[in-house]
Amino acid sequence: MSASRDIDALIDMMARLPGLGPRSARRAVLHMIRKKELLLTPLADLMHHVAVSVRECETCGNIGGARLCDICTSEKRGTGEICVVEDVADLWAMERAAVFKGRYHVLGGTLSALDAIGPDELRIPRLVSRVAEENVTEVILALNATVDGQTTAHYIADQLEGRVRLTSLAQGVPIGGELDYLDDGTITAALRARKEL
Amino acid sequence: MSASRDIDALIDMMARLPGLGPRSARRAVLHMIRKKELLLTPLADLMHHVAVSVRECETCGNIGGARLCDICTSEKRGTGEICVVEDVADLWAMERAAVFKGRYHVLGGTLSALDAIGPDELRIPRLVSRVAEENVTEVILALNATVDGQTTAHYIADQLEGRVRLTSLAQGVPIGGELDYLDDGTITAALRARKEL
Numbered sequence: 005m006s007a008s009r010d011i012d013a014l015i016d017m018m019a020r021l022p023g024l025g026p027r028s029a030r031r032a033v034l035h036m037i038r039k040k041e042l043l044l045t046p047l048a049d050l051m052h053h054v055a056v057s058v059r060e061c062e063t064c065g066n067i068g069g070a071r072l073c074d075i076c077t078s079e080k081r082g083t084g085e086i087c088v089v090e091d092v093a094d095l096w097a098m099e100r101a102a103v104f105k106g107r108y109h110v111l112g113g114t115l116s117a118l119d120a121i122g123p124d125e126l127r128i129p130r131l132v133s134r135v136a137e138e139n140v141t142e143v144i145l146a147l148n149a150t151v152d153g154q155t156t157a158h159y160i161a162d163q164l165e166g167r168v169r170l171t172s173l174a175q176g177v178p179i180g181g182e183l184d185y186l187d188d189g190t191i192t193a194a195l196r197a198r199k200e201l
Numbered sequence: 202m203s204a205s206r207d208i209d210a211l212i213d214m215m216a217r218l219p220g221l222g223p224r225s226a227r228r229a230v231l232h233m234i235r236k237k238e239l240l241l242t243p244l245a246d247l248m249h250h251v252a253v254s255v256r257e258c259e260t261c262g263n264i265g266g267a268r269l270c271d272i273c274t275s276e277k278r279g280t281g282e283i284c285v286v287e288d289v290a291d292l293w294a295m296e297r298a299a300v301f302k303g304r305y306h307v308l309g310g311t312l313s314a315l316d317a318i319g320p321d322e323l324r325i326p327r328l329v330s331r332v333a334e335e336n337v338t339e340v341i342l343a344l345n346a347t348v349d350g351q352t353t354a355h356y357i358a359d360q361l362e363g364r365v366r367l368t369s370l371a372q373g374v375p376i377g378g379e380l381d382y383l384d385d386g387t388i389t390a391a392l393r394a395r396k397e398l
Contacts, residue, residue: 007254007266014247017240021229028220031381034290035219036248037255037264043214044252050211051245055237057204067234069204093231184228 011037063134065110065127067092075107082106084141088131088160090114090148094183098146101191106144109134114152115159128160135168142169144198148182161201171198208234260331262307262324264289272304279303281338285328285357287311287345291380295343298388303341306331311349312356325357332365339366341395345379358398368395 011033019029036044060066061073068074075081085106089095095108111126123129135143143164147153161170173194183191208230216226233241257263258270265271272278282303286292292305308323320326332340340361344350358367370391380388 007251007256007264008271010247010250010254010266011264014244014251017244017247020240022232023225023229024220027381030293031290032218032220034288037251040252040255043217044248047211047214048245048248048252050207050214051233051241051248053207054204054211054234055241055245057207058234058237059204067204067208069207074205091231092234093228096227184224 063130064108065092065112065130066095066108080105083139085144086131086134086138086140086142087144087146089146089183090153090156094146094148097183097186097191098195101188101195103192103195104144106142111147111156114147114150114156116152123159123163126156128163131160132163135164140168142171144195145170145172145201146183146195147172149178150180150182157201170201172201173198260327261305262289262309262327263292263305277302280336282341283328283331283335283337283339284341284343286343286380287350287353291343291345294380294383294388295392298385298392300389300392301341303339308344308353311344311347311353313349320356320360323353325360328357329360332361337365339368341392342367342369342398343380343392344369347377347379354398367398369398370395 015026015029015033018024018032019026024032036047057069058067059069059071061068061076062071063076064073066073066075070077082105085104086109087098087104087106088109088111089098090111090113092110095110098104098108109127109131111128113121113126115121115123115126131143134140143160145157145160147157157172164170212223212226212230215221215229216223221229233244254266255264256266256268258265258273259268260273261270263270263272267274279302282301283306284295284301284303285306285308286295287308287310289307292307295301295305306324306328308325308328310318310323312318312320312323328340331337340357342354342357344354354369361367
């Protein structure tokens with residue numbers, strides 16, 4: 005009896021994931037139960053591991069397993085360039101394109117008057133202090149080509165003007181589009197053709 | 202570092218669920234990590250509970266938490282009618298229609314020469330013994346309107362002929378359609394208009 009309630013609760017919770025609804029959640033849960041040893045148990049274990057170990061990098065806001073993320077601690081990544089993205093999905097999209105060799109700064113969203121999100125809700129003060137403290141020569145604003153994204157880019161540009169070279173992703177980002185949906189080639193082209201603000 | 206690998210492994214495994222691909226798995230995993238306390242941890246707990254407690258009903262093949270499932274042990278369900286379905290998703294579809302008050306028999310698939318699935322791979326011998334042992338007056342074959350489903354229905358009808366009233370779901374099941382995708386009204390109409398084989 006309790007198992008049936010657990011199954012129903014599991015379906016309800018799976019249905020809350022983006023891209024899944026009640027019907028696809030039912031199919032996913034049945035599939036997992038049929039492949040209990042191969043899928044359900046390992047998935048539960050992995051989720052536990054991730055829930056326990058995952059944390060935000062204190063420097064850039066990327067997710068990882070330690071105080072600083074893999075990119076911030078990597079000796080292969082240059083310290084001169086910081087690429088500013090809205091969230092971790094956008095960072096992953098940049099990394100899939102594999103064209104940027106500097107470090108990142110994940111804002112955690114965009115400025116939004118409607119949702120009452122100001123600079124302090126985002127990681128903007130930390131970005132300003134990084135530019136002051138680290139040996140930064142260029143800040144690349146790789147924000148989504150939406151109204152909120154561009155508003156945020158302009159705000160950051162105002163904050164950092166005169167202190168560092170400021171660029172933004174250029175050609176290829178379609179108006180209204182989001183980074184996470186772009187193909188790698190478009191991201192590469194946009195990074196290569198970045199222009200002064 | 203290990204956390205990044207865990208996250209990648211989690212994405213790979215989520216992408217194997219039906220209805221999810223690599224991109225939607227990435228979005229789902231990021232969403233879960235952002236809502237760690239609300240989603241990731243409870244989901245991992247639920248999956249563990251389900252993985253540990255779920256088992257197949259020894260009588261009908263439905264999934265539940267004990268030797269016999271909730272439906273087989275319910276005193277509200279009649280013992281005279283058995284509804285034969287291919288899998289648990291089909292049983293759930295019948296239950297959502299809430300029109301059938303008897304018990305079920307989940308075959309676990311259909312006969313298939315191509316996949317080398319014979320009667321013994323399914324729960325067909327158990328169905329024949331249930332009809333002999335329990336006080337069954339009618340067997341309703343609620344199999345999908347596919348070639349394999351109808352082949353299986355004919356095989357079961359041959360096995361049980363003369364021992365019990367045999368019916369099948371009638372109007373409303375579209376050719377090539379699957380039970381799990383039907384709306385409740387169609388399932389209700391099909392159950393009401395069931396006809397003798």
